[in-house]
């Protein structure tokens with residue numbers, strides 16, 4: 001009797017794990033997508049605190065229309081809603097610098113545990129949760145690497161706490177959001193240069209250079225085979241075919 005009960009419980013857990021994993025890897029774009037944004041004062045700076053004080057949904061208004069317009073190139077426009085959640089006091093665990101496979105695995109477990117602990121019932125059940133690590137940064141130095149996990153659909157995005165960076169922040173947020181939905185980077189991890197053809201906004205353009213826009217998963221606009229510049233705003237980015245395939249917006 002007990003053995004049977006134990007077996008059924010185990011079976012239920014296994015089925016539940018399989019179903020949630022499948023859902024994480026196969027987003028249902030027929031249904032509305034809810035994205036919860038949690039701002040965090042990542043450097044404890046007073047200027048960052050002041051920036052977070054004035055932060056409102058105004059900052060993220062362009063995100064949903066952008067995704068609707070881009071998805072419309074491939075399918076019926078998706079419905080996506082962004083919501084600005086509570087400011088969190090604790091930042092997500094720090095991503096290992098250039099860690100081995102094992103330290104990355106450990107980090108992703110810690111990050112999922114962090115997300116589970118921070119979650120409150122008032123947050124609802126968002127499709128994706130992004131932790132926005134706002135900070136002042138140091139002149140000439142890049143911010144730490146942002147990352148999103150497809151499993152559990154969570155991401156940490158490092159952003160500058162200044163209105164001047166607003167448009168680039170929007171690019172960062174959407175880039176990580178698409179990672180959470182399975183899109184891969186389209187730039188060379190060593191050089192940072194967009195990879196041809198999938199990292200190009202207009203790979204069929206002749207002459208090929210200079211390109212006018214960036215692919216969102218490459219974030220840079222190619223000027224030649226080995227030079228490019230950072231996209232300055234969402235208007236100068238597009239979501240190309242390969243990314244759309246990875247997201248499940250078009251059949252493979």
Ligand SMILES: [Zn+2]
Pocket residue numbers: 175179184185
């Ligand atoms: Zn990326």
